Each structure stands twice: as structure tokens, then as C-alpha cells.
Amino acid sequence: MPAPTALQRKPEDLAQDVAIDSAPVPELNIPQEPLPTEIDISTEDQTQISTHTLQQDDQAQQEDTSMQIDSEGRPHFPPSTDTILSSPSSLAPTLATKIQSRKVPIPPHRLTPLKSAWPKIYPPLVEHLKLQVRMNVKSKAVELRTSRFTTTTDSLQKGEDFIRAFTLGFDVDDAIALLRLDDLYIETFEIKDVKTLNGEHLSRAIGRIAGKDGKTKFAIENTSKTRVVLADSKIHILGGFQNIRIAREAVVSLILGAPPGKVYGNLRTVAGRMKERF
Known part of the structure; x- marks a missing residue:
């Protein structure tokens, strides 16, 4: 005898459930791959593999940063692989030739002297400091820019000081001393x-x-x-x-x-x- 709290269903509901359960299930044609006959089982300890890899990494790092001393007692380091410190002749920009630009405004009363003395102003900037320079008459300024041929990091600052010295009223020959000496x-x-x-x-x-x-x-x-x-x-x-x-x-x-x-x-x-x- 069923419990008094059990749910009662109608006979027609039971007939529908039986019909659904007895319905045939369609077969799916799924290609089956053959099972592998041989299975590779690695018996090497994984901890040994990781330890060996770490030792190789440490050894490579020590070789990169280790200091070797030659017969005369001078330290010898391996060449750097960083592109920032590569030679200026490479296409990649170096630390000294990272493209930077400066603009030096010219006062109105120094425009005429600048135009007359321009043949004496730009050769030191181009030949000595390896800078790219132009006189922008429209904006009344002298524009300086580094290139991949620039060899020193302070070339742009020296060039700006040279132009500013001329704009203040100093002679070109006196202002050139700022390019040749560091303590001026x-x-x-x-x-x-x-x-x-x-x-x-x-x-x-x-x-x-x-x-x-x-x-x-x-x-x-x-x-x-x-x-x-x-x-x-x-x-x-x-x-x-x-x-x-x-x-x-x-x-x-x-x-x-x-x-x-x-x-x-x-x-x-x-x-x-x-x-x-x-």
C-alpha cells in the first residue's frame, strides 16, 4: 500500500511515460579511431628535469654577467646583446641617437644676425655634433634633431646652449667654445x-x-x-x-x-x- 503522502498520478500520465521510455534511440554513426598499441611511459623523475633546467639557466646567466680577467689583470666582459647599446651604424636607434628634437626661439632683433652668420653656425652642429639642424623662418626658431649618426648623449643639449648663447648676443666664435669645452x-x-x-x-x-x-x-x-x-x-x-x-x-x-x-x-x-x- 503506498504511503499516504506519495503523489498520485493519473493512469493516462503513466501510459505516456511508458511510451516515451520505450521509444527507440537513433544510432549515431561516429567514426572510432583505433586504440594505440604502444604507449610511451616516461620513468624519468620530473624533479630531476626541472632541477637540470634551472641549473642550465643559472649557468647561462652567470656566463652573461661573469667578469673575466685577462693576463694583464684587466676585466673583460662579453659583448652586449642589447640593441639600445648597439653601434651607431646599425639601423636600430641607439641610446645616444634616440630621435629627439629641440626648438630654440630666436628674438626679433637677432634674426638678421642669425641669417648673416648662418654659414658659420650650422657646420659645427652638423660636422662636430652630428645633428640635423634647420632655420625655420616662419616660426622664427632654430630646430635641432638627433639622428642615428649622433654619437654622444649630450650633443643635443650642447647644440641648444650654442644657439641660445648666440641669441643672447655673444659672438659665434665665443659661442663655439661651449661645444668644445665642458666647464663653460x-x-x-x-x-x-x-x-x-x-x-x-x-x-x-x-x-x-x-x-x-x-x-x-x-x-x-x-x-x-x-x-x-x-x-x-x-x-x-x-x-x-x-x-x-x-x-x-x-x-x-x-x-x-x-x-x-x-x-x-x-x-x-x-x-x-x-x-x-x-
Whole structure:
């Protein structure tokens, strides 16, 4: 006797279920592949394989980074396989010749001198620094770019400093020294940074720095071995670090009102000390 809680179904439902269960199942024609007769079973320990592979990798890494010493005691490293440090003659860009560009704007009052001195400006940039350079008249700028023939990483910066020195008013021959020497700098300051002067007081200060026919400025340049440019109220000094300090002290003294004779005496003393030092 069925349990009182069991579900009861109608006789017609039972007949339908029996008909569905007794229906023939269609056969599917699936091609069967023959079973392999031989099975390769590897008996080598997997831990030994992984250990051997790690040892080979460590040995290859040590060969790449190991330092070998020749008979004279100098270290010898294997050649680098990195494309970044490859030779400049290769087509791939090197670390020094990664394509970079700079644009140096030219003031309006220096455009005409730039055009006249252009035959003397671009040969050092192209032949010495191996840069690509052009004068963009429309945008009033000089554009510099490295190429795969550039050999040093600081060529672009040197070229930019050279062009900027010319735009500040320095002569081409003096600006070329920035390309040949590494310890040259340019310092710029204004007269109002030293003392606030206006009107005729500012004009007299500029006159004291220049001197009659530029004699005072030439004396400062020859004594301190620098180059000084007076551009209105701005003063640009090109030279070494110590030499710039000597020239700056002389210019500051003239701005503050010191007589040129006293400045000449101080410069004479400094020149004597520099000769004794060297």
C-alpha cells in the first residue's frame, strides 16, 4: 500500500511515460579511431628535469654577467646583446641617437644676425655634433634633431646652449667654445637684481659698466677671461665658474657706484693672484 503522502498520478500520465521510455534511440554513426598499441611511459623523475633546467639557466646567466680577467689583470666582459647599446651604424636607434628634437626661439632683433652668420653656425652642429639642424623662418626658431649618426648623449643639449648663447648676443666664435669645452656656463642677471635704479641712474650704471668706448667692459673680460654682453638692463656673462664670479663682482661694484679706478685696482689684484695660482 503506498504511503499516504506519495503523489498520485493519473493512469493516462503513466501510459505516456511508458511510451516515451520505450521509444527507440537513433544510432549515431561516429567514426572510432583505433586504440594505440604502444604507449610511451616516461620513468624519468620530473624533479630531476626541472632541477637540470634551472641549473642550465643559472649557468647561462652567470656566463652573461661573469667578469673575466685577462693576463694583464684587466676585466673583460662579453659583448652586449642589447640593441639600445648597439653601434651607431646599425639601423636600430641607439641610446645616444634616440630621435629627439629641440626648438630654440630666436628674438626679433637677432634674426638678421642669425641669417648673416648662418654659414658659420650650422657646420659645427652638423660636422662636430652630428645633428640635423634647420632655420625655420616662419616660426622664427632654430630646430635641432638627433639622428642615428649622433654619437654622444649630450650633443643635443650642447647644440641648444650654442644657439641660445648666440641669441643672447655673444659672438659665434665665443659661442663655439661651449661645444668644445665642458666647464663653460652662462649667467644672466639684471641691474635691478643688484639695486633698484630708474631713469638716468640706470643709464649711468650701464655707462659705468661699459666705460668709454667699452674699455671697462673689455678690461673685465680680459682680466677674468670671460665674455660680457650688455643687453639693455640685462647682463650675460660667459665663462668658467670661478671666472664668472670674478666678473660678476666687478660688475656689481660698478652698479653700486664704485669708481672705475677702484674696480681696475681690484681686477689688477685678482689677475696677479690668478697668475700665481697657475
